[in-house]
Amino acid sequence: MKNKNLIIFYLLLLIILIVISRTLIKKQKPISFESKLIKSEYYNKNYKKRYINYYKNNKSLSINQIIINVNIGLDYPFYKNIKKTDLAKNNLILVNKYNYLEKTYIPKLETIDEKYANKNMKLTPLAKDAFEELSKNAKKENLNIIAMSTYRSYTYQNTLYNNYVNKDGKDLADTYSARPGHSEHQTALAIDVYNKTKSYLEFENTKEFIWMQENAHKYGFILRYPKNKEHITGYQYEPWHYRYIGINEATYIHSNNITFEEYYAKFIENKK
Ligand SMILES: [Zn+2]
Numbered sequence: 001m002k003n004k005n006l007i008i009f010y011l012l013l014l015i016i017l018i019v020i021s022r023t024l025i026k027k028q029k030p031i032s033f034e035s036k037l038i039k040s041e042y043y044n045k046n047y048k049k050r051y052i053n054y055y056k057n058n059k060s061l062s063i064n065q066i067i068i069n070v071n072i073g074l075d076y077p078f079y080k081n082i083k084k085t086d087l088a089k090n091n092l093i094l095v096n097k098y099n100y101l102e103k104t105y106i107p108k109l110e111t112i113d114e115k116y117a118n119k120n121m122k123l124t125p126l127a128k129d130a131f132e133e134l135s136k137n138a139k140k141e142n143l144n145i146i147a148m149s150t151y152r153s154y155t156y157q158n159t160l161y162n163n164y165v166n167k168d169g170k171d172l173a174d175t176y177s178a179r180p181g182h183s184e185h186q187t188a189l190a191i192d193v194y195n196k197t198k199s200y201l202e203f204e205n206t207k208e209f210i211w212m213q214e215n216a217h218k219y220g221f222i223l224r225y226p227k228n229k230e231h232i233t234g235y236q237y238e239p240w241h242y243r244y245i246g247i248n249e250a251t252y253i254h255s256n257n258i259t260f261e262e263y264y265a266k267f268i269e270n271k272k
């Protein structure tokens with residue numbers, strides 16, 4: 001009788017152990033790549049195939065980074081798969097090698113006070129006010145931050161780009177000059193600066209540049225083409241080129257050391 005009870009006890013124990021181990025095995029089964037994708041807050045169902053293809057060649061990246069990179073368009077070469085930029089984003093419009101402005105796009109323009117700029121430098125009213133404030137406050141510390149190139153029309157950019165192509169060839173020209181419609185200068189939210197004593201190409205080696213690194217975001221400007229981000233922005237490092245986006249956005253980008261492309265893909269593109 002005692003033995004019978006013991007046998008039943010061991011049988012029950014065995015069944016319990018089997019049930020427990022089976023549920024554990026089930027839990028350990030890896031979650032599929034696709035279900036991980038869907039869980040990401042940045043997931044766009046229209047890009048599902050692109051995420052999967054991009055993942056195949058970039059397995060070391062996190063799921064979120066794969067999604068962000070594809071949302072930016074980086075699974076295509078620059079200037080492939082281009083689209084008209086969303087003008088409703090106002091100060092946050094994205095113009096780069098995947099997003100363009102039409103030939104007819106001309107923003108509202110105001111001329112910057114010549115205390116802070118070369119002759120006839122124009123920006124949108126908000127960007128102009130912000131830049132004047134920035135330059136005025138830098139001046140209080142005996143620093144000259146002067147606008148030397150601001151709004152450029154589609155036609156002007158077309159001439160500029162074609163001159164560079166004739167000089168350096170298309171491949172090289174593409175690393176430092178935008179194709180017409182793809183220049184951020186057409187937004188009138190972008191600005192190239194110098195300190196008046198040195199060429200803009202040497203801006204990095206000036207006190208003004210150090211000041212800009214510490215203060216530009218407080219006026220709503222970001223360094224648009226930072227060092228080591230060429231694979232995302234599509235441009236070589238440009239210490240002289242700044243973009244107005246607004247104080248909160250610029251502060252976030254500055255403190256998180258990300259590009260505008262990444263910020264746009266995360267927070268702007270799908271915002272209603
Ligand atoms: Zn520029």
